[in-house]
Amino acid sequence: MKEHNQFRLRLNLFDGIVLVLALAAAVFLMWRFTRPAAASGDGVSSASVQYTVCFQRWPAGSAQAIHQGDQLADNIKNYDVGTVVSAQAVPCQSLILDQVNGEYVLADVDGYEDVLVTVESPCTVTDEAVTLGGGYALRVGATMYLRGEGYMASGPVIAMEREGVSK
Secondary structure: OOOOOOOOOOOOHHHHHHHHHHHHHHHHHHHHHHOOOOOOOOOOEEEEEEEEEEEEEEEOOHHHHOOOOOEEEEOOOOOEEEEEEEEEEEEEEEEEEEOOOOEEEEEEEEEEEEEEEEEEEEEEEOOOOEEEOOOOEEOOOOEEEEEEOOEEEEEEEEEEEEEOOOO
């Protein structure tokens, strides 16, 4: 009889997938631990930011639950996002189709109001983002999911003003 001392490498589809995933994980880990650290102070500055969030479609009178000085936190990752400076209730409006003219018009929604909440927070300003003190990346137009003392709300960031930016 003939001896079969040959090593045969035969991979099936599952073995190939596992091998590719293991190689991808190894490459990612090598990249993660060997990339150069960001230069400290390069394009980074500390400042204060005031931004306005629009809490949409709150029942009329609910804006009284929001008080100046309330601490707000991100409802998803529990980031500290700042302190309430002011809260202002404005009529809730919605786009409705005008059947006569065939145009969309803004109409008040009875029994509801929008609450414009101005929040102040320390931040770090880089070339890529404005990051709040708790680590939340702030972007105008993005929806924030927030909670305060006795209330939770969500709404878009509609304005942002940075103070003390010095590079």
